[in-house]
Amino acid sequence: MPLILISGYPSSGKTYRSNQLVESFKSKIQASSDARISRLTVCHINHQSLGLDRHVYREARTEKDARATEYSAVKRALGKDTIVVADGLNYIKGFRYQLYCEAKALQTPSCVVHVGTPVDTCREINTRLLENDSKEGGYAVDIFDNLIYRYEEPNGMTRWDSPLFTVPYDDEGPPCQDIWDAMIGSEGKAKTVKPNLATMMKPATESDHLYELDKTSQEILNVIMKWQKDHPGEGGGELPEAEGTIELPANPVSLPQLQRVRRQFISLNRLHSVPKTRIRSSFIEYLNDNLI
Numbered sequence: 001m002p003l004i005l006i007s008g009y010p011s012s013g014k015t016y017r018s019n020q021l022v023e024s025f026k027s028k029i030q031a032s033s034d035a036r037i038s039r040l041t042v043c044h045i046n047h048q049s050l051g052l053d054r055h056v057y058r059e060a061r062t063e064k065d066a067r068a069t070e071y072s073a074v075k076r077a078l079g080k081d082t083i084v085v086a087d088g089l090n091y092i093k094g095f096r097y098q099l100y101c102e103a104k105a106l107q108t109p110s111c112v113v114h115v116g117t118p119v120d121t122c123r124e125i126n127t128r129l130l131e132n133d134s135k136e137g138g139y140a141v142d143i144f145d146n147l148i149y150r151y152e153e154p155n156g157m158t159r160w161d162s163p164l165f166t167v168p169y170d171d172e173g174p175p176c177q178d179i180w181d182a183m184i185g186s187e188g189k190a191k192t193v194k195p196n197l198a199t200m201m202k203p204a205t206e207s208d209h210l211y212e213l214d215k216t217s218q219e220i221l222n223v224i225m226k227w228q229k230d231h232p233g234e235g236g237g238e239l240p241e242a243e244g245t246i247e248l249p250a251n252p253v254s255l256p257q258l259q260r261v262r263r264q265f266i267s268l269n270r271l272h273s274v275p276k277t278r279i280r281s282s283f284i285e286y287l288n289d290n291l292i
């Protein structure tokens, strides 16, 4: 069932907003006479429920383990009659992308709720929590600064961060009704999502998987660079390829920019392997999402 991915700076109020959302959804479920709705439950997954400590962010290894724990908890809960609220920093774009793929593979919708508390307010809250030695939270200052620095803000233009709901600090609550409509449907009809190429991925068995990822994505980059060279000054363009159309943005794309997206794609698909026959189309899809 649907995935609601919460994202925000450290101490921005992610749990505060998640609790509001969970309460609102529970009331809706309780009040519904539709059997498809009343059998739903809401699963709120966060550091507390997973027994994780904020110190995991001090080291790359412990942070990676914590992310893997969150990932498996979300994946497990998604398969049931459950609305999953993944309340975490979820600050890495690639991590949000992977969770989006998990939801999509189950043909269930997902959205991102960005807790848009400004940095200075987060810092004030964090300082207050630290001073009060609160059990509620508070990050060591260096960890807090580092997480702010690394935060990759959700972008509603990309498939995996959309629909995107932003909650300003002064708002009374998140737009619960809009989120409910997007995830469950205004008529209470369970929403389903069509799988796409990026989500129909199966673990690769080919031993040359990495080689293929590298080679195919480089070929696509060469096509783009050649097109840009042959069409100087032409803003944007659509390059029909055998397995998808590359949509180039109005401004020319530099090679380092393309290489960055390519590296991201390769590292994402090392974990979430795309079959050899779909590498080309998946990479085109990924480029189109990232070159806007």
Ligand SMILES: Nc1ncnc2c1ncn2[C@@H]1O[C@H](COP(=O)(O)OP(=O)(O)OP(=O)(O)O)[C@@H](O)[C@H]1O
Pocket (backbone or CB within 6 Å): 008, 009, 010, 011, 012, 013, 014, 015, 016, 017, 054, 125, 136, 137, 138, 169, 170
């Ligand atoms: N919009 C808000 N209005 C009032 N209080 C808020 C708001 N946002 C956060 N708070 C308060 O700030 C404190 C920290 O909030 P919360 O624990 O939800 O942050 P968090 O982002 O989940 O933290 P963490 O990054 O540690 O998971 C809590 O005491 C919460 O009640």
